[in-house]
Amino acid sequence: MGTAGKTLVFITGANTGLGFEVAKVLLSRPDSYHILIGCRGAISRGKGAVARLIESSPRSTSTAEPISVDITDDISITTAFEYVREKWGYVDILVNNAGIALDTAVTAGRITLREGWNETYNVNVTGTHLFTTTFAPLLLASRAPIPRLMFITSGLSSLAEHADGVSSRYTLAPPGLPKPDTLWFPYRVSKTAMNMLATEWGRVLRNDKVAVFNISPGFLNTGLGDDRMTGESRDKSVMGAIDPLIGATFCADVIAGQRDEQSWPVKVLRKDAIQPW
Numbered sequence: 489m490g491t492a493g494k495t496l497v498f499i500t501g502a503n504t505g506l507g508f509e510v511a512k513v514l515l516s517r518p519d520s521y522h523i524l525i526g527c528r529g530a531i532s533r534g535k536g537a538v539a540r541l542i543e544s545s546p547r548s549t550s551t552a553e554p555i556s557v558d559i560t561d562d563i564s565i566t567t568a569f570e571y572v573r574e575k576w577g578y579v580d581i582l583v584n585n586a587g588i589a590l591d592t593a594v595t596a597g598r599i600t601l602r603e604g605w606n607e608t609y610n611v612n613v614t615g616t617h618l619f620t621t622t623f624a625p626l627l628l629a630s631r632a633p634i635p636r637l638m639f640i641t642s643g644l645s646s647l648a649e650h651a652d653g654v655s656s657r658y659t660l661a662p663p664g665l666p667k668p669d670t671l672w673f674p675y676r677v678s679k680t681a682m683n684m685l686a687t688e689w690g691r692v693l694r695n696d697k698v699a700v701f702n703i704s705p706g707f708l709n710t711g712l713g714d715d716r717m718t719g720e721s722r723d724k725s726v727m728g729a730i731d732p733l734i735g736a737t738f739c740a741d742v743i744a745g746q747r748d749e750q751s752w753p754v755k756v757l758r759k760d761a762i763q764p765w
């Protein structure tokens with residue numbers, strides 16, 4: 489099936505988790521998308537994801553293809569950019585979904601605390617920004633009435649809720665030492681930084697009529713936080729994580745333009761509320 493006339497969507501980190509589920513929801517809908525399934529490392533991982541997507545919606549009018557991109561690697565970003573530029577010359581929707589939380593790897597002693605912090609920032613902030621910077625010209629070249637740029641932030645990123653002590657998983661530390669480096673600390677700090685990133689991109693692209701969204705999809709039962717080096721995955725539903733399909737349906741609604749009236753000024757959107765900064 490060709491891609492002409494289809495909305496071109498690029499989702500980073502879409503071989504698994506939320507990104508994969510977003511693609512799955514889009515394929516199940518009547519609108520026609522061509523979805524670039526971003527995956528880092530071997531392209532076979534992306535091919536496997538595309539095969540599973542087609543299996544989930546065999547009669548879809550939408551299509552998908554894998555694309556290799558590691559957002560911490562400038563050459564990888566540029567290679568992906570050149571491919572999209574040469575093949576289409578534009579992108580309609582860019583979803584900055586790739587993200588990591590390395591706490592398990594740090595706790596297990598596989599990487600140092602500094603490596604954990606730096607790599608978390610490298611993916612969730614620096615890599616996300618540089619990927620966006622590289623691809624922004626393709627968003628501007630979109631002929632869609634409203635091109636969309638999306639960031640996926642976290643419920644843990646809210647400064648206001650954290651300071652008020654109402655943030656999810658907020659607990660006071662017991663008195664005395666040691667004061668451990670709290671689980672999810674680098675992750676939540678990086679996502680707070682990403683909130684500013686999204687706000688900045690909203691400002692920068694405002695006069696180009698690109699709608700910028702910062703989505704807080706809820707606590708989802710995905711592989712986030714699992715140690716990729718061991719391949720061990722934990723079921724987080726016992727901790728209250730919900731079906732990723734719920735967050736994915738919300739993201740797909742944003743992609744489809746159902747939330748456009750909420751795009752400006754940039755805010756943190758939860759499915760049913762605005763997340764306090």
Ligand SMILES: NC(=O)c1ccc[n+]([C@@H]2O[C@H](COP(=O)([O-])OP(=O)(O)OC[C@H]3O[C@@H](n4cnc5c(N)ncnc54)[C@H](OP(=O)(O)O)[C@@H]3O)[C@@H](O)[C@H]2O)c1
Pocket residue numbers: 500501502503504505506507527528529557558559560584585586587588611615640641642643704705706707708709710711712713716729
């Ligand atoms: N799960 C939640 O509760 C939750 C809540 C709020 C926000 N989010 C956000 O949702 C997004 C998706 O997370 P998820 O829950 O679906 O987690 P996930 O299952 O761990 O998926 C994360 C995806 O990002 C990819 N990725 C990691 N580093 C990358 C890099 N350097 N370059 C390109 N891709 C990279 C991963 O690839 P590999 O497979 O190669 O590791 C994977 O495809 C993240 O931004 C996360 O912060 C998640």
